[in-house]
Amino acid sequence: MDSQPRAPAIHRMIEWIFRPIPGPQVRLIEGPEYDILQACVRCARCLPVCPTYQETLLEIQSPRGRLALLRAVEEGRLPLDETVEAHLYHCLDCRACDTVCPAGVAIGESIVAGRAAAAVQRPRPWWLRMLLEKALGSPRAAEWAALPLRWAWRMGLIPLARWLSAFFPGLRDLLDLVPRPTPPVRRELEGRPSPSGARYRVGFFLGCVMNAVYGDVVRASVRLLERLGCAVVVPSDQVCCGAPQDDQGLRETARRFARRNIAAFEALGPLDAIVADCAACSGFLKEYSHLLADDPEWADRSRAFAARVRDLSEWLEAIWPEGLAPVAEGLRITYHEPCHLSHVQGVRRPPRALLLRMRGVTFRELPDADRCCGSAGIYNLTHPEMSRRLLERKMADIASTGASVVVTANPGCLLQLEWGARRARLPIQVRHLSEVLEEALSATVRGDGSGVQGASSDI
8 A cells, every 4th residue: 555645636736737848859740830739728618619529528539638649749758640640530620629719729720730740651541542632633523423423313223222221220321421413513614704794703613512412502603693793704724622631631632732723713814702602612722821831932822812712601791782682481591500611711690691681581590500510521421420429419409490491501511411301300401502592582583582492594
C-alpha cells in the first residue's frame, strides 16, 4: 500500500498549470501551426455544439480533444499513427466549433490540416483517390461516373434491389441513399450566349454533384439569376472545387484544382460575382486565398478570385428587387442550414430572408437548424452508424415543425435529408432553395399562385 499521502487537488492543479510546455518537436508537412493548437484554452465552449461529442460524451471525440491529439503529436509525445488519424476522421468538419470558439481558434481547419499531414505519411486508399481525383474531378467526369446509376434507375434495377434487400437492413440503407439523378445541365450552359441588357455579369460555378445528380436544381438557379437581371456565363474547363479532396487529406490535389478554376474564371473577363448554388463549393472557393497563400504565383490571384465568390443565397438576397414577392399559398416551410454555409461562410440571414419574401408561406424555425445532418461529404459512407444517429435526430426536429417542405442549399444535405425522409416515412418534400424560389416566382408570373409545383423554361 502506498504510504505517501496524495497531494491535495489544488496542488495537483497548480503543478499541471505550471508544468513546462515541451514546445513543437515535430514538424508535420501540411500539418497545423503549433501556435494555433496552443491557443486552445480548453474552455469547453465547443462541447455543446460538437455533434460527435454530444452523441458519445467522449473527450477524444470533441474539438478540443482532437486539438490535444495534434498538439501531442507536434510535441513528440504521440506518433501520427492510424489511431490518431482515425480520431481526426471521426470529425464531421462541420466547423460549428469555429463559430463558438471565444479565442477564435481555427479548430476545424487544424483538424483537416492534421488529416493532410497524415496523408503525407500514409497515402489515402487507391479507390478513394480514384473516386475523388477522377470520378469527381470535374462536372464532366461526374456525369460519366453517374451514367451507370442513371441506367440502373431507367431499367428499374434500383427499386428492384431495394425490394430484394428488405431482409438486409444494412444493404437497404445503402440502397435508400442512392439518389435518382436528373439530366445533367453542363452542355446546356457551356458556351451559351448571354442575354443582352443584363444588369450583372456573373460566372456560375457548376459543381460536380450538382450537375451530375441535381441538374434540375442548377436549371432553377440559372433561371432565377436571369430573371433578376444576370447574364450567366459558365467556363467549360472548370473542375471540382477541391472541397471533397481537401476533406480527405488530398491537399495538393485541392490546390491543383484551385489553380485550374481560378484560371478558368479569369478567362471569362470582368465579372460582378462568381456564384455557386452548392454551399460546400461556395465555402471552399472562398478559402482559395488561404489554400494558395504560400504560392507566390497564385496568392494574389486567389485573393482576387475568393473576393468575388458569393453563395447563391447571398447574391440573390443582395440583388432581389424590393417589391418582388412571389406567391406560394399555403406552403409550410422549415430551413436546414448547411454547415458550410452557416459555419464556414457565416451566411445565415439571406436564405431565411428570401424564403420570407414569399407571400402565403408559413415559415417554421427548425430546432438546432445549424446542427449537422450527418452527411458531411462522404461521412455517411465512412461512418454510417454515427451518420444515422445524427440524421435521426435531425428528422425528429424536422417532424416537430409540422412543415411540408424542408429547404436546404447543399447536395450532401439534400441526399441525406431525402434518405432520412424515406427512412422515417415522413410526408415531407426536401427541396433546394433555388427550386422553391423559382417555382413560386414562375407561378406568380403565370398568375396562378400555385406555389412549389414545377416550372417551364428553355433551360
